[in-house]
Amino acid sequence: MIIDRIERLPRYFSLHPRIETAFQWLRSNNICAIAPGYYSIQGEDIKIKIQRYTTVPTPERKIEVHSRYMDIQCMIRGNEQFGYLPPERIEQPGIYDPERDIAFPDGTCDYLTLAEGSFFIAFPGEAHQTKCMRNKPEQVVKAILKIRVQD
Template identity: 35%
Template structure:
């Protein structure tokens, strides 16, 4: 799964060596067996974060975006409703530059994908995303989020 705008496809090379290292790591590791935590793939330019959590109702989630990193969000277990939209024009509700995250109010209209085990979505810095949402009811999930430096 891949989601982007054609303008961003021309701006970024989603097959450069950092992305290829991330895809290779995802393909060649037993993601189900990995313990939660941080795994370096290519120094601090490509880092995997293994997360175990319960999805939450959409009403409890908010959109976020990052300035310094792409996210490759790969679902390992469970199912997740994943909101996506362009961050341009969104209202900032909280900014944590030290953690490279900006949170936004939910827009009236946004897109979404449903992630199943093995699915991943690449989110560019220009994209806002709302991960970790329950599809129908909160449920256990495991995900690997690979951060790829811009």
């Protein structure tokens, strides 16, 4: 997992060739003006999910993990707490849904703040728990870049 500021995302282009294309799309669009939903940037290889929501208490959120896609979760407006669960600490892997590329494992996360203007990268196999409130519920706008890294 990587956490950094959105303006420093170009440092990570070498991790996968599709990251640069996704970043250019993110920077050339006003995310706050786009309706929530999924959008294709480059077929199934690069997608973006725009979200607007209010953060909730941590116990209300499931932990999730992906196998084929890397998540680059970019906090456009607001702040949230998110959990990170490394693969070696997953207690039960959960049932994998290949159509949605998601499973809901069990384990105990470590928590960090995803501040406005920041992003985190979760590679396949790195579980994460998002939309969690810090001290109180907060309205957020987030863009999740979904980069296919495995077929």
